[in-house]
Amino acid sequence: MSGEPAQDFGVYVHWPFCLSKCPYCDFNSHVRHGAIDEARYARAFAVEIAAAAARTPGRTVSTIFFGGGTPSLMQPSTLETILDTIAKHWTVAPNVEVTLEANPTSVDSTRFRGYRAAGVNRVSLGVQALDDASLKALGRLHTAQEALDAVAVARSIFDRYSFDLIYARPKQTPEAWATELKRAIAEAAEHLSLYQLTIEPDTPFHVLHSAGKLVIPDNDTARVLYDTTQEICSAAGLPAYEISNHARPGSECRHNLVYWRAHEYAGVGPGAHGRLDIDGRRFATATERRPETWLMRVEALGHGLVTDEKLTSGEHADEFLLMGLRLAEGIDPQRYTALAGRPLDPKRISVLSAEGAVETTANGRLRVTQSGFPVLDAVVADLAA
Secondary structure (H helix, E strand, C coil): CCCCCCCCCEEEEEEEEEEECCCCCCCCEEECCCCHEEEEEEEEHHHHHHHHHHHHCCCCCEEEEEEECHHHCCCCHHHHHHHHHHHHHHHEEEEEEEEECHHHHHHHHHHHHHHHHHCCCCEEEECCCCHHHHHHCCCCCCCCCHHHHHHHHHHHHHCCEEEEEECCCCCCCCCHHHHHHHHHHHHHCEEEEECCCCCCCCCCHHHHHHHCCCCCCCCCHHHHEEEEEHHHHCCCCEEEEECCCCCCCCCCHHHHHHHHHHCCCEEEEECEEEEEEECEEEEEEECCCHHHHHHHHHHHHCCCCEEEECCCCHHHHHHHHHCCCCCCCCCHHHHHHHHHHHCCCCHHHHHHCCCCCCCEECCCCECCCCCCHCCCHHHHHHHHC
């Protein structure tokens, strides 16, 4: 048996507020023009954390991730209260990774030093592009220079930082993307998240795309852009450890590995999802998405859960397969067998191997090949059938 990495336990905290809603975004984010009652939200987070901890006693928290929305809009004191509450109800590992998502528009050195003092030790910046025309088209409120200034602030305060870029943007050529990516790598220390632009339902970009007013690169161009991304990042020592995430070895985002390795995590805050193991079964949880409704629900019921579903062994195994094959390390087929109660079909693996889409490593792990990643969904669907 290849041996699975040790099971980590993560806590995801969702701060749902943004200064504006980007036209490509389908995340649970909300714009509020009035002041946010942070003290009230902090009290509600404390209640929901206590409820989650009561269901998962004895866990040691190894990763905490503040996502959004724009968590860097909250006061450092609010974040500190949430971290203190987590430490009150669970044991927190001495080497815990605490990540905060931030937008360049909400970065200043005083605030970032406040987050570091509160316990944050890693930041992830939503840069998205390094040219002003693209940033404007993406609905971003910052310029390329402001983004680079924010990266410089992060670099000066945190040992670990990452930032995101979106590629396969309208009219983007592989040559232009290569230049932009190399510039990004020069600013990156250890980690980059590089996402192909996807048109999500119920977004302004979907409306424009459906009307023919927004044209994104075709599949062939998108494939060239993807291949360009892999080549440049690998050459710079930032290989993909997950289909859209690149890091120097040992600098991967540990919290995201919790998701992709199908480990346990508690989700707290409006619209947060979780996966908890209780009495030998995997539970999928989700909270109320609308912030004010979540707040009232927590105050009335002691939690914001609207989904608390016991997964079947097959559903748990399929999630493990879906998430694990996103990773360059792949999966341990024996863990799939243990979860599903049946092994993966060796005939399907053989066919996909012959097509060059998957491979079995020397230590017995099954992983998707570099040429298989662009058709990952089809590979997973075939294996899970």
